[in-house]
Amino acid sequence: MEARDTDRAPLAGKVALVTGGARRVGAQIVRKLHGAGAAVLVHRHRSRTDADALVAELEAQRPGSAQACALDLLDTARLPTLIEAAEQRFGRLDILVNNASTFYPTPVGAITEAHWDDLLGSNLKAPLFLSQAAAPLLRRTQGLILNIVDIHGMRPLRHHPVYGVAKAGLIMLTRSLARELGPEVRVNAIAPGPVMWPQDSPADPALRAKIVSRTLLQRSGSADDIARAALFFSADAPFVTGQVLPVDGGRSVAW
Numbered sequence: 001m002e003a004r005d006t007d008r009a010p011l012a013g014k015v016a017l018v019t020g021g022a023r024r025v026g027a028q029i030v031r032k033l034h035g036a037g038a039a040v041l042v043h044r045h046r047s048r049t050d051a052d053a054l055v056a057e058l059e060a061q062r063p064g065s066a067q068a069c070a071l072d073l074l075d076t077a078r079l080p081t082l083i084e085a086a087e088q089r090f091g092r093l094d095i096l097v098n099n100a101s102t103f104y105p106t107p108v109g110a111i112t113e114a115h116w117d118d119l120l121g122s123n124l125k126a127p128l129f130l131s132q133a134a135a136p137l138l139r140r141t142q143g144l145i146l147n148i149v150d151i152h153g154m155r156p157l158r159h160h161p162v163y164g165v166a167k168a169g170l171i172m173l174t175r176s177l178a179r180e181l182g183p184e185v186r187v188n189a190i191a192p193g194p195v196m197w198p199q200d201s202p203a204d205p206a207l208r209a210k211i212v213s214r215t216l217l218q219r220s221g222s223a224d225d226i227a228r229a230a231l232f233f234s235a236d237a238p239f240v241t242g243q244v245l246p247v248d249g250g251r252s253v254a255w
Helices: 024-035 048-061 080-090 113-141 161-181 205-213 223-235
Strands: 015-018 039-044 066-070 095-098 144-148 186-192 244-247
Touching: 015 024, 015 080, 024 039, 024 048, 024 095, 024 223, 039 048, 039 080, 048 066, 066 080, 080 113, 095 113, 113 144, 113 161, 144 161, 144 223, 161 186, 161 244, 186 223, 223 244
Parallel strands: 015 039, 015 095, 039 066, 095 144, 144 186, 186 244
Antiparallel strands: none
């Protein structure tokens, strides 16, 4: 039996905005949604080369389907310009993926107000105000907000109390927005486990092996595992809202 167009491209005609979409997990989410037929707005801050290369890759596959947009997400007053860019370029917005994140240790005794403002700003404040700006467009399209949280928003990570607080707040924001924006807009979250190690962290094979050994599947995940979950929420979960899906190889169960 020949596959239907909706099977091959379930997101055809839809538009997605992915923050931090130029690199790593964000870029894979962009590719996955685009591969399912969506047009994509790729947000970036400093990763211009990566964003331009990704957009060129996607435009070669389907002309007129991708655009990059630069913004510092800590500039709260300008966050609505991302939503305006999506509407001006593609005429609508169906999916907002709050993926951009800042991550680094803040051991007690060394925490500064700047750490608090930075980690809470990128991981919680920006998703809130960007979601608020996107809500009118998403209501029109019966759209989706998808937040990328962290299993450490539910279980603390040693030396990262401020990051943990920020991600815990984003989990609560997910549930709160699901109540505030329903029934028109679904709001869900993905909580990655050991998927991609921070690029700026020192290599510590022993520590990484220990973390992996504590997952039920005894292996690390990949950016594509997160992207597959993002596609599920975007294309195959019309009756799911207010939920947090751990994609962690069973790490949160085996704690």
